[in-house]
Each structure stands twice: as C-alpha cells, then as structure tokens.
Amino acid sequence: MNLVRIDGLHKHFGSNHVLKGIDLRIKQGEVVALIGRSGSGKSTLLRSINGLESFEDGLVEVDGERLHAGQTNLRELRQKVGMVFQQFNLFPHLSVGENVMLAPQVVKKTPRGECETIARSVLDKVGLSEKYDAYPDQLSGGQQQRVAIARALAMQPRVLLCDEITSALDPELVNEVLAVVKTLAAEGMTLIMVTHEMRFAREVGDRLVFMHEGRIHESGTPAELFAHPKTPELANFIGSIN
Amino acid sequence: MNDISTWDVARNLADGAMWTLGLSLCAFVLGGVSGLALLFARIAKRTWLRRLAQGYIEVFQGTPLLMQLFIIFFGSSLIGIELSPWLAAALGLTLFTSAYLGEIWRACVESVAKGQWEASASLALSHFEQMRYVILPQARRIAIAPTVGFSVQVVKGTAVTSIIGFVELTKTGSMLANATYKPFLVFGLVALGYFILCYPLSAFSRRLERNSRESRTH
Amino acid sequence: MAYSFDFAAVLEYREVLLAGTLRTLALTATGTVFGLAIGVLGAVSRAWRIAPYDKVFAVYVEAVRNTPFLVQLFFIFFGLPSLGVQINEWQAAILAMVINLGAYTTEIIRAGIEATPRGQIEAAQSLAMTRAQIFRQVVLPPALRKVWPAICSQVVIVMLGSSVCSQIAAEELTFAANFIQSRNFRAFETYFIVTAMYFVLALLVRQIMIRGGRRLLGGRRA
Numbered sequence: 148m149n150l151v152r153i154d155g156l157h158k159h160f161g162s163n164h165v166l167k168g169i170d171l172r173i174k175q176g177e178v179v180a181l182i183g184r185s186g187s188g189k190s191t192l193l194r195s196i197n198g199l200e201s202f203e204d205g206l207v208e209v210d211g212e213r214l215h216a217g218q219t220n221l222r223e224l225r226q227k228v229g230m231v232f233q234q235f236n237l238f239p240h241l242s243v244g245e246n247v248m249l250a251p252q253v254v255k256k257t258p259r260g261e262c263e264t265i266a267r268s269v270l271d272k273v274g275l276s277e278k279y280d281a282y283p284d285q286l287s288g289g290q291q292q293r294v295a296i297a298r299a300l301a302m303q304p305r306v307l308l309c310d311e312i313t314s315a316l317d318p319e320l321v322n323e324v325l326a327v328v329k330t331l332a333a334e335g336m337t338l339i340m341v342t343h344e345m346r347f348a349r350e351v352g353d354r355l356v357f358m359h360e361g362r363i364h365e366s367g368t369p370a371e372l373f374a375h376p377k378t379p380e381l382a383n384f385i386g387s388i389n
Numbered sequence: 390m391n392d393i394s395t396w397d398v399a400r401n402l403a404d405g406a407m408w409t410l411g412l413s414l415c416a417f418v419l420g421g422v423s424g425l426a427l428l429f430a431r432i433a434k435r436t437w438l439r440r441l442a443q444g445y446i447e448v449f450q451g452t453p454l455l456m457q458l459f460i461i462f463f464g465s466s467l468i469g470i471e472l473s474p475w476l477a478a479a480l481g482l483t484l485f486t487s488a489y490l491g492e493i494w495r496a497c498v499e500s501v502a503k504g505q506w507e508a509s510a511s512l513a514l515s516h517f518e519q520m521r522y523v524i525l526p527q528a529r530r531i532a533i534a535p536t537v538g539f540s541v542q543v544v545k546g547t548a549v550t551s552i553i554g555f556v557e558l559t560k561t562g563s564m565l566a567n568a569t570y571k572p573f574l575v576f577g578l579v580a581l582g583y584f585i586l587c588y589p590l591s592a593f594s595r596r597l598e599r600n601s602r603e604s605r606t607h
Numbered sequence: 608m609a610y611s612f613d614f615a616a617v618l619e620y621r622e623v624l625l626a627g628t629l630r631t632l633a634l635t636a637t638g639t640v641f642g643l644a645i646g647v648l649g650a651v652s653r654a655w656r657i658a659p660y661d662k663v664f665a666v667y668v669e670a671v672r673n674t675p676f677l678v679q680l681f682f683i684f685f686g687l688p689s690l691g692v693q694i695n696e697w698q699a700a701i702l703a704m705v706i707n708l709g710a711y712t713t714e715i716i717r718a719g720i721e722a723t724p725r726g727q728i729e730a731a732q733s734l735a736m737t738r739a740q741i742f743r744q745v746v747l748p749p750a751l752r753k754v755w756p757a758i759c760s761q762v763v764i765v766m767l768g769s770s771v772c773s774q775i776a777a778e779e780l781t782f783a784a785n786f787i788q789s790r791n792f793r794a795f796e797t798y799f800i801v802t803a804m805y806f807v808l809a810l811l812v813r814q815i816m817i818r819g820g821r822r823l824l825g826g827r828r829a
Binding site for chain 1: 724726727729730731732733734735736737740744745748749752824825
C-alpha cells in the first residue's frame with residue numbers, strides 16, 4: 148500500500164520552473180533517497196511533502212491526508228509528517244526535553260506526564276536521555292541533530308523527511324546521526340531523505356530517486372542505479388561524486 | 390479673548406516653533422562639540438579621565454532632564470549668576486546632548502574592528518594618528534545614522550525647557566490653550582509642529598541605517 | 608555673602624518624598640506592563656504584516672516617537688476633556704506612559720521578532736503548530752530575551768521622563784520636589800536631593816527589570 152503519493156507536482160520560483168510534474172509513490176516502511184545536483188529540485192520536492200513549499204499544480208497525499216495546490220490547512224498532514232533540517236533548528240530557549248515535548252503538548256494536547264514519558268523514550272532511542280535538561284547550545288552539532296530527530300519522532304509521524312541532515316556537521320559527527328537513521332530504517336520507519344552521503348544512501352536506501360532539472364530522471368534500487376545508469380546525466384552525476 | 394482666530398494660533402505657534410528649532414540647533418551643535426571632547430576623554434589612556442567622562446555620562450543619562458534644568462536654573466542663582474530661561478535651557482540641553490552623543494560615538498568607535506587598531510599600530514602610527522587616520526573616519530560613517538536619530542530626542546527634549554519658562558513651541562501652546570479654551574486644537578497643532586520638525590530626521594536616520602546595513606551585507 | 612546649604616530642610620519632608628517615589632514607581636510599573644502588552648501586539652502586527660493593524664501601528668509609532676512626551680501629556684489631559692472625555696491627572700499620566708512605552712516597545716520587540724531565523728518557524732510548522740502557537744512558543748520568548756536590555760533602557764528613559772507629569776499636578780516625585788521647595792524655599796537642595804533619588808531609582812529599576820527578565824524569560828546565562 149502506498150503511504151505517500153505525489154501526482155503531477157509543478158512548482159515555480161518566479162519564472163523558474165523548479166518542479167516539472169513529479170509523480171512518486173512511496174510504500175509504508177520504504178527508505179527513499181533523493182539524489183541529484185544542487186538546484187535539481189530535490190529539496191523543494193521534499194519540502195512540498197509537508198507543505199513548507201507551496202505548489203501550483205498537482206497533489207500530495209500522505210496516509211489519506213490530501214494536499215492540493217494552494218491549500219493552506221496543513222495541520223492534519225503535518226501531524227503525520229516529521230521533518231529534520233540541515234541546520235537542526237532546535238528552539239534555543241527550550242531545554243532538550245522541552246524541545247521534544249512542545250509539539251505533543253500544544254498541538255496534540257497530550258497531558259504533561261505522558262509527554263514526559265514520550266520525550267524520555269524518544270531521547271533514549273537517539274541515545275541522549277541523559278541530556279534531557281541540557282540546552283541546545285550546550286550540545287555538539289551531532290547531538291543537536293539527534294535531538295531534532297527525537298523531536299520529530301515525538302509526534303509519532305508516519306513518515307520522516309530528512310533534508311541534508313548531515314551537511315552542516317563536522318565529519319567526525321556524521322556517523323552518530325547516520326547510525327540513528329539506520330536504526331529507524333531497520334525498525335520500519337518510512338524515510339524520505341535528501342542526502343549527499345552516497346555511500347549511506349546506497350547502504351540504507353531501498354530506492355534511489357535521481358532528480359535532474361526538476362524531473363525524476365531515473366529511479367530504482369541502489370544496485371541497479373549505480374551499476375547500470377540508463378542516462379548520461381546519472382552516469383555523469385555518479386562519476387562526479389566518486 | 391475669544392477673537393483669537395485659528396490663523397492667529399497657527400502663526401504664534403510657528404513663532405514658537407522657530408525658538409524650538411533655534412534651541413535644538415544650538416544644543417545640538419554645542420552638545421556635539423562637547424560630546425566630541427567627552428568621546429576623547431572616554432577613550433583616553435588616562436584612567437581618571439575615562440572615569441570622569443563615564444561618571445558625567447551616567448549622571449546625565451540617569452537623571453531627568455527636568456531636574457537637570459532645575460538644578461542649573463536654581464544652582465546658578467546660588468553662585469550669583471542670574472541665567473535667563475533661554476541660557477539655562479541652552480546650557481541644560483547642551484550638557485544633556487553631549488552626554489548622549491559622547492556615549493553613542495564611543496560605541497561607534499568601539500565597533501570598529503580590533504584588527505584596524507592592530508594593523509595601524511603595526512604600521513607604527515601613534516595613538517593620535519591611529520584615531521585621526523584610521524579609526525575615526527570609519528567610526529564617523531557608522532555614527533551618522535544614530536546621531537541623526539538622536540537629534541530627534543534633542544528636538545523633543547526642548548519641550549521640557551518650557552517648564553523653566555522658556556517660551557518655545559510647547560510654552561506658546563500652553564499659553565494659547567489658556568487664552569482660547571481650545572486645548573484639543575492647540576495641542577494638536579503643537580504636536581503637529583513637533584512632528585514636522587522630527588519626522589524628516591527620523592525618516593532620514595532610518596534610511597541611513599538601512600543603507601549602511603545593506604552596504605555591510607554586500 | 609556665602610550661601611549655607613541646608614539639606615536637613617529637605618529631609619524634614621521625607622514622607623512626601625517617599626510618597627512621591629512610590630507614585631513614580633507605580634506609574635512606571637503600570638506603564639511598563641500595559642506598554643509591553645501593546646508592544647507585543649504592535650510588534651507582531653508590524654513584523655508579520657497583519658493587515659490592517661500593521662498600518663495602524665505604523666502610524667501610532669511614528670506619531671508617538673516624533674512628538675514630545677510633555678505634549679502628549681497635555682494633549683491627553685487638557686485636550687480629551689474638551690471632547691467630553693473626563694480624565695483626572697493620574698489617568699492622564701498613566702495613559703500617556705502606556706501610549707509612550709507601547710510605541711517604543713513596538714519597535715524594539717519588532718526588531719527581535721524579525722531576527723528570528725527562518726528555520727525556527729519552519730521547524731515549528733513541521734510540528735503542525737498553528738501561527739498563534741508558533742508566535743507564543745517559538746518566536747516571542749527568544750525575541751523578548753534578545754531585546755530585553757533595550758526594553759530595560761527604554762523603561763528607565765520613560766521613568767525619568769515621567770518627571771514632567773508634575774506639570775499636570777500628578778503627585779509623583781517631581782511634584783513632591785516642587786511642593787517641598789515652595790515650603791522650605793530651598794530649591795537647590797531640594798532638587799539636588801530629588802535628582803539623586805532619581806539616579807538611584809534608575810539604577811534600581813534597571814536591576815529589577817534585568818533580574819525580572821532573567822526569571823520570566825528563563826535566561827539561564829548572560
């Protein structure tokens with residue numbers, strides 16, 4: 148069964164046509180990596196899935212919540228779609244625990260005690276339960292990003308969007324974040340990620356989606372795509388990153 | 390009494406506004422000169438000079454302008470000098486202005502990058518030469534917007550001098566309000582008069598600030 | 608003829624001074640609380656361009672910032688009754704303080720709101736928070752914390768400015784000074800002592816504001 152369905156998505160930035168009719172189906176539990184050069188539209192596509200980018204034409208559907216062009220009521224959809232950002236975007240005035248509890252508390256109106264239980268369990272999952280009372284600026288980049296993952300998980304999303312979540316990290320901190328993502332994938336979380344970590348994408352991804360100039364150029368299993376690129380653009384892209 | 394027309398009111402207020410403008414200019418120019426002296430004292434090498442300047446600034450920024458005017462007005466008569474309201478007002482506002490400008494300018498000097506001091510020192514410039522050729526020219530550019538912005542405070546500050554009897558825009562307004570029994574109209578016009586004096590300065594300062602922000606990001 | 612200072616002649620009136628001090632503080636506290644409330648509303652209207660309030664607040668801010676407090680006070684105290692609005696000196700003084708601080712804090716807080724990184728808002732949106740929730744939970748607390756020093760300075764400036772409320776016979780600290788010097792004929796000593804009192808009050812109010820801000824806004828470290 149398809150958890151995420153994207154039909155005929157078109158998006159412009161001014162006169163720049165950045166998404167030129169995207170169709171994509173993603174199954175429950177699938178791990179999809181969007182790859183491609185910068186400017187190919189992969190981040191924009193990812194951000195359209197939870198309505199951070201509006202689009203002019205097409206449809207996004209996640210677990211039965213439909214999002215049409217120009218629609219602004221995104222609350223139901225966003226409760227089912229978690230997102231992790233390149234720059235972490237933790238709330239600096241809140242402790243780690245408060246960062247994680249905020250949305251369950253104010254959006255879902257979950258009682259405080261229950262929120263704490265949730266917070267402790269998701270922080271445990273990312274290996275940071277001892278940082279519950281710390282503040283974001285006391286954590287390393289890798290720890291901050293793991294808290295950001297925990298914050299998204301606390302809403303119990305059906306799908307998690309990861310937008311270049313290791314790009315802002317020092318090289319030695321990348322692995323701790325990727326390890327968390329790998330665990331999530333193994334537990335059956337549906338993941339859609341934009342990433343430059345090709346080795347990771349090959350290892351964890353069930354499917355790679357290669358985007359080029361606003362279109363899905365090629366997609367398939369990592370093995371297929373890397374061994375037998377069908378188009379010169381993909382061959383080129385693979386060549387440029389190796 | 391009641392045959393004072395709106396036209397008379399406006400004309401009298403315009404006269405008052407001229408005094409407001411004159412006092413503002415006077416305080417701003419004299420306050421600027423003494424503010425500059427204060428700036429040099431504030432960043433001097435001698436500790437006592439710095440402390441003195443800092444104390445001066447803290448006293449004038451930490452007490453009401455009205456109290457400063459009262460003390461000048463009554464204090465001068467104690468030492469046998471009878472200051473006219475005009476002189477007391479000009480003196481009081483000048484001291485007040487110098488304290489604020491001195492502090493604003495000090496912040497501008499300190500915002501010049503440390504590397505500029507080090508670079509100019511390593512070229513064997515003296516402290517004075519560093520200031521004269523490297524630091525002040527840069528600080529001056531940064532200082533223009535907040536200085537123009539502060540000029541609005543000077544114009545508004547002149548209103549307080551009406552209380553020690555200097556007849557400027559506000560005092561003229563009070564007298565006219567009493568004479569015409571039309572306080573709403575008169576004080577509305579007084580406010581408009583200040584707005585006409587201040588708004589261009591506010592708008593200009595804002596534009597300078599925006600320009601300097603943009604030139605910094607490019 | 609040497610003048611002999613007589614500061615004791617002022618201290619005889621310490622109860623009058625104390626009453627004036629308390630009233631000046633009350634005026635400042637009321638102005639601060641309501642002024643901040645207006646400032647927050649004005650700031651969000653301006654920063655997020657909430658029509659038509661953004662325009663209304665823009666006009667309000669310009670009108671207040673480009674006219675003297677004393678004239679605003681006279682306009683309220685002498686002008687409003689001629690429109691049939693009955694207002695006593697205290698109501699006028701408080702209203703003028705609130706209006707004044709509301710305008711200045713609108714601009715100060717707006718700068719704080721506009722400095723919110725875009726990612727903060729996107730993260731909150733991704734968590735399905737509403738606009739109001741995002742403002743209240745994510746945008747406002749760090750914005751207020753960032754601009755709190757500027758707010759403290761403004762409150763001190765307005766408190767010192769409230770000295771002119773004596774002109775409409777609001778019995779605050781300057782009014783007390785005027786009263787005392789009219790009785791003891793020791794104008795210089797009286798104003799000297801009251802000026803010193805304002806100086807101490809300014810330090811005190813700033814400290815209270817900074818500490819209060821640290822507690823309310825949860826600033827852990829400087």
